[in-house]
Amino acid sequence: MYESLLRLPVDFFSEFDRIQRELNQAFGGAGAPTSIRALGRGAFPRVNIGTSAKSVEVYALLPGVDPAKLDVSVDRGLLTIAGERASDLPAASDKVSVYADERFAGKFKRTVSLPDDVDPAAIEANYRDGVLRVSIPRREAAQPQRIEVK
Amino acid sequence: MSEKQDVAKSDVAQQTQAVLPPVDIVEDEAGIRLTADLPGVPKDQLSVRTEGQSLLIEGQVAIDTPEGMEPVYVETRSPVYRRTFNLSRDLDPTKIEAAFRDGVLTLRIPKAEHAQPRKIAVSVV
Numbered sequence: 001m002y003e004s005l006l007r008l009p010v011d012f013f014s015e016f017d018r019i020q021r022e023l024n025q026a027f028g029g030a031g032a033p034t035s036i037r038a039l040g041r042g043a044f045p046r047v048n049i050g051t052s053a054k055s056v057e058v059y060a061l062l063p064g065v066d067p068a069k070l071d072v073s074v075d076r077g078l079l080t081i082a083g084e085r086a087s088d089l090p091a092a093s094d095k096v097s098v099y100a101d102e103r104f105a106g107k108f109k110r111t112v113s114l115p116d117d118v119d120p121a122a123i124e125a126n127y128r129d130g131v132l133r134v135s136i137p138r139r140e141a142a143q144p145q146r147i148e149v150k
Numbered sequence: 151m152s153e154k155q156d157v158a159k160s161d162v163a164q165q166t167q168a169v170l171p172p173v174d175i176v177e178d179e180a181g182i183r184l185t186a187d188l189p190g191v192p193k194d195q196l197s198v199r200t201e202g203q204s205l206l207i208e209g210q211v212a213i214d215t216p217e218g219m220e221p222v223y224v225e226t227r228s229p230v231y232r233r234t235f236n237l238s239r240d241l242d243p244t245k246i247e248a249a250f251r252d253g254v255l256t257l258r259i260p261k262a263e264h265a266q267p268r269k270i271a272v273s274v275v
Contacts (some may be wrong), residue, residue: 049223052216059213061189061226063253088174088185095179102172103187130189130253131213 044104045081045132047112053144055137056118060110063130070127072134074120079134082109117141168232171207171255179267181260182241188231189253196250198257200243205235207255240264 045060060081062070071082087105090096114120118136125134174185188196191209199206211229237243242262249256 043225046225047223048221048226050215050219050221052219055216057216057219059190061187061253063187063189065252090176090178097177098175099177100173100175103174103185104172127252129192129212130187133213135216 043110044085044108045110047081047110049112051115053138055135056114058112058134058136060132060134061130062127062132065127065130065132067127067132070125070132072123072125072132074114074123074136077114077116077120079112079114079123079136080109081112081132081134082107084108167228168208168230169226169228170233171209171231173233179261181258184235184255184257184259186231186233186255186257187253188250188255191231191253193250196255198246198248198255200237200246203237203239203243205237205243205246205257205259206232207234207257208232209255 045062047061048059050057050059058079058081062081062083062085065083065085069083071080073080073082084107085105089098089101089105092098114136115138117138119139120136122137123134125132127133171186171188173187174183176183176185186207188207188209190211190213192212195210195212197206197208209231211231237259240261241259243259245260247258
């Protein structure tokens, strides 16, 4: 009985969501994933990257992950975020039914290439509300400077 | 269609940019457990409410960004999560328990008392 009540609208709308995502990917224009290391739809974690004059900011959407078990590393200009998210679904039995299993579970790894002018030694990472924010400052020399005219 | 439904429809049309959060839904004898991923939503921006038999989960993303930041690569664009579920009559919408931690919302929706499984003793006359 629940099957029909819960599953139908869920799948129906997630199908729309999928189509929308695919259209965004195809015709999204600015900001659409074009990176060689981009993962397809359903990728975990999803990553947004922003730059400012002082730093490069990587936001990884990692809900429900223990920050102590996250492995964030930089090697030759590549930032890697790896870890594991355990499944909290109960084992199937007569008394338990699973209707939706959309949340990611298992090991994950994402790699992002960093620009040349960042300082990997000064990386900061913090985790809040399920989002890992990795902040990589640009080197002093690369930051915009105002040159005084004498 | 009632007037109320039409209002709800136009609401949806206005806000098509919302992301559907992925969920797990598990049922056991006592009720249903719903888990949803809402990364980037602080506790005060999360809203879980029921209207009759429908359950609405909504969250607004609030992430600190440094001044002058420009997005260069974006996989998640919408700052809003929204998803609606229809509860069935045997669930008790007044007794939903919610917990929210690290961007994961867990809802416990108990079955109404009358809907709890009962073993019916067969007496032999």
